[in-house]
Amino acid sequence: MNPKLRQLREKAMNLPLSPGVYIMKNKSGEIIYIGKAKALKNRVSQYFGSDRNHQEKVRRMVSNVDDFDYILTSSEFEALVLECSLIKQHQPKYNILLKDDKGYSYIRISNEDWCKISHVMQKNDDGATYIGPYTSSWFVKNAVDEARKIFKLPSCNKCFPRDFRKSRPCLNYYIKQCCAPCRGNISLSDYRERVDSAINFLKNGNVGSISELEKRMEIASENLEFELAAKLRDRIAAIKRMADKQNVMATRLAEQDIIALMQEGNDACFSVLRFDENRLFDKEDFLLSDIGSPETARSEFINRYYSMRDKIPPMIMIDGEVESVELVEMWLSDLAGRKVHIHIPQKGEQMRLIELAKKNAAEKLAQSRGHKGSDTSALGELAELLGLKKVPEFIESYDISNLSGSFNVAGMIVFRNGKPYKSSYRRFQIKSFVGQDDYASMAEVLERRFKEYELHKGEEGFGTLPDLILLDGGKGQVSAVRPILERLGYGNIPLFGMVKDDKHRTRAITGDGGEISISSKRSAFTLVSTIQDEVHRFAIGYMRTTSKKKSFTSSLTSIDGIGETRAKALLKFFKTIQRISDADIDELMNVPTMTRPAAEAVYKHFHKRDN
Structure with a gap:
């Protein structure tokens, strides 16, 4: 228990009933927590009263508080704005903090005849061609994977022509996702044509790429190059199939974010699915610990997350209640320069996306704990169902x-x-x-x-x-x-x-x-x-x-001189009735509490026919 608890409570009881921000400090003067309050006296005094209703995270924070400061504001909204600014500046230990590792991503085309397309996080001076930068590494990685599958380009580390015919093709060749240059059966011109088509697809997207391929297919048909026309037709079909898969992740709202929380013990994960132009363009996961109540955690997460992002959508879908949701909406609207709504969907398409975000959060959290995502998801569903x-x-x-x-x-x-x-x-x-x-x-x-x-x-x-x-x-x-x-x-x-x-x-x-x-x-x-x-x-x-044991015990207690205690001792020693019946008198005598007359009685009971 904090030895200064009474002193801190007395100080808290003298605070005004005004909105403001409170700043908790430890013995070294380091800021360990920053919060806002509609009425400073009521909110801060709660920390230093009974800890019966406190979360474990709050108990630990209070045990380390040596003093606190406060700043008065004219409204609760101003307190929220100031709180977000101070947290971003000081990064206190007991506030929810998100590591912003959102760097830029690039599509890299290596500088060689048999060039390869890959996803990288840095642009190096290595002679390669780079497309980008892009803010979403998840988007770039998926786009590169799609281009490789559509145009059947290799994703392995083999170097061509050095590695021609040195090993068998990998699985991707047999499932028709790679043209397998390692077999040495594809010409350099054909390979480069595939690469150029893939780059065009990555730069111009589905529509532009399909339009270009359709023109080339028509020209090939007119020139009676039917084999080339068939290849181009297959590529167009592959792009359309990939587009159909993307449409599964399309929404009726052009721009929105989906946020879901999953907890397991003291660990938690927030998953964010970001949609723009009606399609999913980014996914982010954040692992946290000791987040406290879900309502407070969602509010803090939204504040931290959007203080790190330039783009705020007009609609944010979330999986549960958000503390001070009206204030958070006002703050987001002020940042975005337009109205921003936070909504908890109950059914339909948005609810399906919330469940998808929960599944992603459960999988990420399970991986971090060495469990299965399905187990974490089931526990989350059960907690939600029972209101835990x-x-x-x-x-x-x-x-x-x-x-x-x-x-x-x-x-x-x-x-x-x-x-x-x-x-x-x-x-x-x-x-x-x-x-x-x-x-x-x-x-x-x-x-x-x-x-x-x-x-x-x-x-x-x-x-x-x-x-x-x-x-x-x-x-x-x-x-x-x-x-x-x-x-x-x-x-x-x-x-x-x-x-x-x-x-x-x-x-x-x-x-x-x-x-x-x-x-x-x-x-x-x-x-x-x-x-x-x-x-x-x-x-x-x-x-x-x-x-079964009691039945065996009953059969033994029918023998003269064998009571329940000796019957239990016999069963414990020999384990089965069969082994008792096979034992001789000396072996029976080894059982605790047994006497020779009792052992002879047991032996005679199981050997009546012999006698």
């Missing part, structure tokens, strides 16, 4: 299993980052009553689980608190467990039930307020179904093992 404050890293699920009221047991499984985390699986035998009562069983299991947490904090398994609890069952199970969590002080952990249909398949998720359909969210549906199937498998497997 953050994407659940640890999910615990519980199921009860019994055999007509006997052998009453429960299984607890853990999914970490969307995958089974089997080292944290746990099993329970119901102890508080005899018979079948799923509600009481679930309540007992959850109470025992969280009491174990108090004993094993920080350890694997019981020592880790879940971010989400899923019970196999409906509202009854949730209602039975909720009071237990609240009584033990864990009522803030999200708790839901997994509801099955009459065919024992996952149908919905239920909480305190009714059922939530998950069929529309494919990734989340698959994840929940997998969790429900896994916890059912684990619980019923434990029940069958327990019933």
Whole structure:
């Protein structure tokens, strides 16, 4: 805890109820956070009061604050403008900061007879020809890849004619995406003609390139050069196919940006899809950590991102709520010199683009953490569906299993980052009553689980608190467990039930307020179904093992001198009934608690026929 907390709170309580900017500093006088406020006293005093509702990032920041300054402004909008300017100037540690690595990109045509086309980030004095500069490296890379595929140009590092016929062609030749000069079967003039056509395509785009090729095809046909005309026809078809693929990414809005956030644990990623002239022309991803609440993070991200960009579109689509959205729109409009709107789409084409941006963010975030993008995407969908404050890293699920009221047991499984985390699986035998009562069983299991947490904090398994609890069952199970969590002080952990249909398949998720359909969210549906199937498998497997052991124990307790304790000791020592029956008296005597009369009784029981 910060030793100066009381002193800082007293200073904050003396601030005016006016709009302004506050500047937090550490012991060295370094600025570590800059924020804006509509009422400085109310906002700043919140930092130095109870930290119960603070995000972890805020707690760490407050623990490092030694003093703060403030600047009064005439309006909240002026405070926002000043905040953005100061953050850009000082780059404080606890504000969202974006690394602006947006350099220029070029298309490079090497200076040699068998020249190659490539995408580069720098223009060097090497005799090569450069087309550019372009601001979007993503656009240039995709354009070069398209040109290579359409005109079947090599993308390998082979040098021609040095490497003619020295190795077999690569896969691109066999899938008709390379003319394979390495085979030595294409003339230099034909190769250079392909390169010139590709350069024309890159400079003039689809329409100009198609027009030029169509003219050449007509001339070839008139001159009865049918083979050349057929080649040109194929290139035109390839360009049109590529254009059709691009049209999949076309929008009815000529200019707009799509922004989506994906979180996993303390890490997050913003993905931005930029559209101009109705088509996607750029994509950017930003990896961040400890961003706090999504609403605040989106607001800060927009402020930081567009303070680094000259071009601001009239429409910005985003995947969720933005803190102080009206102020942010005013600031963007002031920067752009025209009206800028921020919109949260709910359906249709824009919603499809938001989902695409989320998928990109999930994939980038998963790569950085060594996971699969599909797992991150599914967790994000689930968090959005259930209204969770953050994407659940640890999910615990519980199921009860019994055999007509006997052998009453429960299984607890853990999914970490969307995958089974089997080292944290746990099993329970119901102890508080005899018979079948799923509600009481679930309540007992959850109470025992969280009491174990108090004993094993920080350890694997019981020592880790879940971010989400899923019970196999409906509202009854949730209602039975909720009071237990609240009584033990864990009522803030999200708790839901997994509801099955009459065919024992996952149908919905239920909480305190009714059922939530998950069929529309494919990734989340698959994840929940997998969790429900896994916890059912684990619980019923434990029940069958327990019933089998108890059946074996019962068969042994029918022997004179063998009680339940000795029966369990025999099973633990020999593992199976068959091995017990094969054992001689001396081997049976090796079992703890066994006496010679007891060993002889067991031996005689399994060797009656021999006797």
